Amino acid sequence: xxxxxQTPKFxxxxxxxxxxxxxxxxxxxxxxxxYRQDPGMxxxxxxYSASEGTxxxxxxxxxxxxxxxxxxxxxxxxxxxxxxxxxxYFCASGSDSFTNYGYTFGSGTRLxxx
Amino acid sequence: xxxxxxxxLSLVVHEGDxxxxxxxxxxxxFRSLLWYKQEKKAPTFLFMLTSSGIEKKxxxxxxxxxxxxxxxILNITATQTGDxxxxxxxxxxxxxxxxxxxxxxxxxxVLP
Numbered sequence: 001x002x003x004x005x006q007t008p009k010f011x012x013x014x015x016x017x018x019x020x021x022x023x024x025x026x027x028x029x030x031x032x033x034x035y036r037q038d039p040g041m042x043x044x045x046x047x048y049s050a051s052e053g054t055x056x057x058x059x060x061x062x063x064x065x066x067x068x069x070x071x072x073x074x075x076x077x078x079x080x081x082x083x084x085x086x087x088x089y090f091c092a093s094g095s096d097s098f099t100n101y102g103y104t105f106g107s108g109t110r111l112x113x114x
Numbered sequence: 115x116x117x118x119x120x121x122x123l124s125l126v127v128h129e130g131d132x133x134x135x136x137x138x139x140x141x142x143x144f145r146s147l148l149w150y151k152q153e154k155k156a157p158t159f160l161f162m163l164t165s166s167g168i169e170k171k172x173x174x175x176x177x178x179x180x181x182x183x184x185x186x187i188l189n190i191t192a193t194q195t196g197d198x199x200x201x202x203x204x205x206x207x208x209x210x211x212x213x214x215x216x217x218x219x220x221x222x223x224v225l226p
Binding site for chain 1: 158
């Protein structure tokens with residue numbers, strides 16, 4: 001089925017460990033996004049990529065790095081995990097950054113940092 | 115297969131109209147249903163619903179959940195041009211599911 005695939009679905013890390021969240025879409029969308037969702041705060045944009053080869057910071061980029069490997073894949077890396085990064089992470093893709101209807105979200109990654 | 119369906123997918127109204135957006139779902143391990151308003155890049159959280167029949171309100175927006183019939187509605191009264199956005203419905207699941215299942219969204223355009 002077409003859509004956005006995120007892995008892993010769940011992860012527990014110790015403080016200071018690193019990990020990479022993977023995201024892939026098969027809809028030929030140019031734009032891809034990483035969000036985090038915390039209770040009572042809704043979704044906050046971490047990084048986005050308007051097209052292959054470009055990435056830009058969102059609202060809460062500190063502690064994260066991203067890589068747009070190709071048009072399909074957009075990964076999010078935590079170099080040194082902190083408890084404040086405990087959250088649910090969503091990847092999304094869209095056919096246009098601002099105007100086109102068509103955002104598709106992955107199913108999320110529940111990350112706990114202890 | 116878990117799924118969330120929203121209707122209509124697109125809606126055009128004039129300022130002052132009242133609109134009702136629909137979200138129906140078929141998911142396992144239901145925990146809660148969430149509504150978001152999406153303008154530009156980052157969706158804004160509107161409501162989280164966990165119990166049937168309890169209306170949540172915020173200004174001109176209100177929402178209610180029916181867990182027996184597996185749907186939720188989002189009402190917007192006296193619409194304004196600033197309400198123009200994509201409204202996303204998502205269902206949160208307990209562990210061992212997809213975690214979250216998002217609907218495709220309803221694109222609302224409010225004309226002056």
